[in-house]
Amino acid sequence: MPRRIGILLYPDFQLLDAAGVTAAFEIADAFGDGAYDTTPLSRNGGLIRSSSGMALETFPLAKEGSFDTLVVVGGEGHKAAMACPELQAFLRYQAGAARRICSVCTGAFLLAAAGLLDGRRVTTHWQQAGALKARFPELRVSSDAIHIHDGSIWTSAGISAGIDMALALVTEDLGADIGRRTAQQMVVFYHRPGGQSQFSALLEMGSTQERFADLLGWIRSNLKQRLTVDILASQVGMSPRNFSRSFRTSVGMSPARAVERLRLEAARERAERSTLPIETIAVMTGFHDPERMRRAFLREFHQPPQAVRRNANGSPN
Structure with missing residues (x-):
């Protein structure tokens, strides 16, 4: 059976956060002979507008059950999304049902608000690391890592770091050969270590x-x-x-x-x-x-x- 990958969106999400991760799983799926089934999600389903103005069609949370891996993207709308009770309840449920919970960029704020990151070592975009630590002092925030794996929780920095994280997930699932072939198809580095600096x-x-x-x-x-x-x-x-x-x-x-x-x-x-x-x-x-x-x-x-x-x-x- 293919692994179900949920991509959680909300109004004013960052389009590239979602697109980069989705593309990595899509390409790996082709190499892995149906390894993944990727589903874009939102609270009520339907078209969700990104911060760029482009919109993606999504499925409602209530009808989608559990996932192997759930990825929460970042974006300008993350603050409003943090205050959504339905999204928070969904994240807490998935924390007990999914094999992995992941975030890209400011998606980490949603995971933190749901209490999923307490005591964990995490990362986000370097510009937001201070705000994440200030709001959730119980987190061990690394402002410099590209992505961090702490137990069943994966967090990553902005946009391209989400692709690095997705490639690491693909490699964990399907092996280094398919991870490398996926990276080659995307014309990105195959293995940019998670602890590598976000910037010079x-x-x-x-x-x-x-x-x-x-x-x-x-x-x-x-x-x-x-x-x-x-x-x-x-x-x-x-x-x-x-x-x-x-x-x-x-x-x-x-x-x-x-x-x-x-x-x-x-x-x-x-x-x-x-x-x-x-x-x-x-x-x-x-x-x-x-x-x-x-x-x-x-x-x-x-x-x-x-x-x-x-x-x-x-x-x-």
Whole structure:
């Protein structure tokens, strides 16, 4: 029997959140010989208008029973949808009936409002991560992950991250070969690891304040060096004390944290895209000690460098 996939929509949903996930299951269904039966859902059924103005035909919740996998999409209408008793009751029912409950982008807010994410590690679009944590402090919100799998709950960041999550679900169900063929048909990366950064650390920090943009670029080009506060302050012609205070105010983190973020990003890129020994990568990126780099990876990505490399290559071992 095909696995039933429900795609939950509501007024002003994000069209691409729904379309990307649906397309992944559709293509995998063709390769998997009828593996999936995908159903768009809404409270009362009928045409549901997306935030773009385009509408999709849906089936009513009351007539659709349970699903193998339920995906809740994001969109501008998520706040109103959170307050809908029928949607909340449906989500709670599916939490006990479905094998997996998933969200794309701000769809995580609906799952949180239904009490399905309490105590779990979750993600959403980085711009909404602070709001999700503030409203639901019992959640362990990661603002940087592409998608996160915690038990039967999967959460993902915006739009393209929903496709990454769907491909991970397909691979879990049907194996790496069909997952890879589905990605090739969609012309997307087959395996973008869930813990990978949603955005460049350099862009994130540089966009906050142009004052230190050149310094951040210099740091990224000199990661192998010792990068103390005194050295960085000298680079911009400031006293260490004034530099530390100004940098934190402008960039939103301490100089030491910024250096570590840039080192982590560079080390991750090398771990995923090269065959260099982990010890060599630690030296090249300024960690020097592989154990120090491993601890930093565990704090930031919740997995050691070797696991990051295996995941990037789609290898289970």
